[in-house]
Amino acid sequence: MYKMHATALAVLLCAAALQGSAGKALGxxxxxxxxxxxxxxxxxxxxxxxxxxxxPQLSCVGGGACGSGLEPDVVQCTQTGFxxxxxxxxxxxxxxxxxxxxxxxxxxxxxxxxxxxYVLAGSCGLEYNLVYRNSARSSWxxxxxxxxxxxxxxNIVILAGAFFILFKIVQNMTQGRxxxxxxxxxxxxxxxxxxxxxx
Numbered sequence: 379m380y381k382m383h384a385t386a387l388a389v390l391l392c393a394a395a396l397q398g399s400a401g402k403a404l405g406x407x408x409x410x411x412x413x414x415x416x417x418x419x420x421x422x423x424x425x426x427x428x429x430x431x432x433x434p435q436l437s438c439v440g441g442g443a444c445g446s447g448l449e450p451d452v453v454q455c456t457q458t459g460f461x462x463x464x465x466x467x468x469x470x471x472x473x474x475x476x477x478x479x480x481x482x483x484x485x486x487x488x489x490x491x492x493x494x495x496y497v498l499a500g501s502c503g504l505e506y507n508l509v510y511r512n513s514a515r516s517s518w519x520x521x522x523x524x525x526x527x528x529x530x531x532x533n534i535v536i537l538a539g540a541f542f543i544l545f546k547i548v549q550n551m552t553q554g555r556x557x558x559x560x561x562x563x564x565x566x567x568x569x570x571x572x573x574x575x576x577x
Contacts, residue, residue, distance in 0.1 A: 411465050
């Protein structure tokens with residue numbers, strides 16, 4: 379009986395020691411996931427890293443509108459619940475009327491190990507999808523912009539060509555008059571076509 383009590387006591391002491399050491403391993407920069415009530419993410423900024431390398435605070439990972447130039451500069455997320463394993467988030471941003479935020483994922487660096495409920499403060503990043511509200515309208519808009527740019531270029535080319543042709547006509551007429559002998563009446567025009575032979 380004594381040995382059983384001694385063994386149980388030793389197990390309890392070991393468990394307490396392990397719990398104490400785990401608690402001491404948490405620094406002032408550790409925070410529990412459920413305590414993250416709100417987060418703000420900025421484009422062009424990096425997260426903090428302790429066990430892993432920093433990553434961008436904002437990453438567009440899908441949805442069709444990534445790379446469109448309509449990505450948000452700032453996204454604010456509010457925690458709406460914590461199920462004991464992971465947190466649920468609702469995010470918002472000022473966006474162009476053509477796009478909207480799709481599914482989002484907030485990722486944070488576990489403080490002691492991957493999956494730790496305690497995370498490194500400042501290590502959270504947001505992976506989001508950016509979707510078009512009206513894909514048909516957006517597709518038409520993109521085509522219209524491309525067509526408009528092409529039309530503008532062709533207009534410049536046509537206008538330049540017209541000016542060049544007009545310039546050549548005026549130049550030929552001027553040279554024709556300069557090389558034609560001074561004769562009255564319609565003879566001046568009659569010699570215009572054969573000006574080269576008259577010289």
